[in-house]
Amino acid sequence: MNTDDELGDLRQLWRAASPAGADVTALRCAVDAQTRHQVQVTFIAVAINVAVLGWGLWRVLAGRVEQGWNSFVATLIYSAVAWTLVLWLTRGLRAPRDESTAAYLDVAIRRSRAHVLAAPLGVGVYIVGLAIGIVMRMAQSGQELGDVLRLPQIIVTGAIVLPIYAAIMGVTALVHHRRLRRLRALQRSLLGG
């Protein structure tokens, strides 16, 4: 069925509205810039991880840390667990299964849910990592807990970085929690879901 007869002159009026904006070439450049940005963000995340592991390995090989292999293996396991969590949270979220509204809303809802879940998990993983670091430090140096907690690197990672990280994750979770509510409302109103 055609919609011509039902909308009549409104169609002409609609076509006359031509909001200005970027042309196709400019849009293509913007797409390139955004794609590059996405690749850079992924690269930076992987590069930081590799750099941390590489630095740890170098310290062990250079004999700069007592029982260095224990620390390195612990860091490796910790990193593997963290990346497994990231991959588990983002599984199947790269793209909708097709271009339908239902598939799109479904993947958008699961993405927001993953962001909400990532906050407590991320902070939890960080705290576990910090605790492992403190315990290993105590075991390696024979220092008491109180002495280890006064070390500059523990103060920075525990008393400064942790609250900032937790606050950022909290705000992100809140934003996505709100987004989740809106997406579910859209799903109900458009698909009756």
Added chain:
Amino acid sequence: MDRHTRETQFHALLTANLPALRRLAASYAGRMAEQEDLVQDIALALWQALPRFRGESSSRTFLFRIAHNRCLSYLSRRRINDSLDELELDPADPMASPEQTLDNQQASQRLLQAVHRLPLNHRQVVVLALEDLDYQEIAAVLGISENNVGVRLNRARAQLRIALGEDP
């Protein structure tokens, strides 16, 4: 899909439909900058989705599906009525003759604003109908039945006529 084919399809689809995409963006976003961002989002989503395009639907249906989904994403990032508040809505003048109403750019703007004020499920259908998609194509874009398209379009049309100060 090789890069050259992707590039060619991207350019062809956008060149043919860019004014329609701008109008679509304007029916969702109130501010010019947001409309621009939305069109850019649509372009990026199209670029990323093109390798998945297998030709099961027409390329125009494919493009509008992507565009509508990006518009939903835009809505989910903001409070539902935000963009409405930003529009300077100009109420229709019931004393104006149809000739006066139809004859200038203001009338187009008023139509755009009237479309913007429609409930989302009516807005989606009417925008696609105004862009000349038939019932089958609209149903394919939105994932609803053709009957549903007809029902929504009838209601949307009546609401539009009232908003524009015409007899429904």
